[in-house]
Amino acid sequence: MESCKAKLGLMAWLVLSSLTTANSTSFQECYATCFLICAITPGVAFSDCPLRCLQACIIPSFPIHNAAADDVHRQQKNQFFCELGCAASSCTKFSTQKNPAEKKVGSCVDSCSRTCSMD
Numbered sequence: 001m002e003s004c005k006a007k008l009g010l011m012a013w014l015v016l017s018s019l020t021t022a023n024s025t026s027f028q029e030c031y032a033t034c035f036l037i038c039a040i041t042p043g044v045a046f047s048d049c050p051l052r053c054l055q056a057c058i059i060p061s062f063p064i065h066n067a068a069a070d071d072v073h074r075q076q077k078n079q080f081f082c083e084l085g086c087a088a089s090s091c092t093k094f095s096t097q098k099n100p101a102e103k104k105v106g107s108c109v110d111s112c113s114r115t116c117s118m119d
Helices: 002-020 027-040 046-058 067-090 102-117
Strands: none
Touching: 027 046, 027 102, 046 067, 046 102, 067 102
16 A cells, blocks of 8 residues: 555655656746645655655756757856755745745746856
C-alpha cells in the first residue's frame, strides 16, 4: 500500500514537473497548480511545497547549446538562480496549506526579478 502511494506521488510529481516548465504557463498558474499537487502528494511535507514550486516555476529546463551561446545561457541561469534565492527567502511566507497565494507570491517573484536584473 505504501509503495503504491509512493509510486502515485512520484508519477504526479513527474507530470507536474513537465507541466510547470512549459513556457506558455504563467508563473502564477504554474505555482498554483504545482502547489496544489504538491500539497496532496503522499510523502511530501507541506513545508517543502513552496520552495519546490518556486524552483519548478522559476527555473526552466535549459537545452544543450553550442559554445558560442554559453555566455548568454550562463547569464540566464545566474538570473534564474538569483530570482530563486530571492524568492525562497522573501516569497514563500505567503503560502498556507489552504491557500497558495499565487498572486502575492507572483508579485513578490516579479520584484525579485527586477532586483536581480539590476546586477
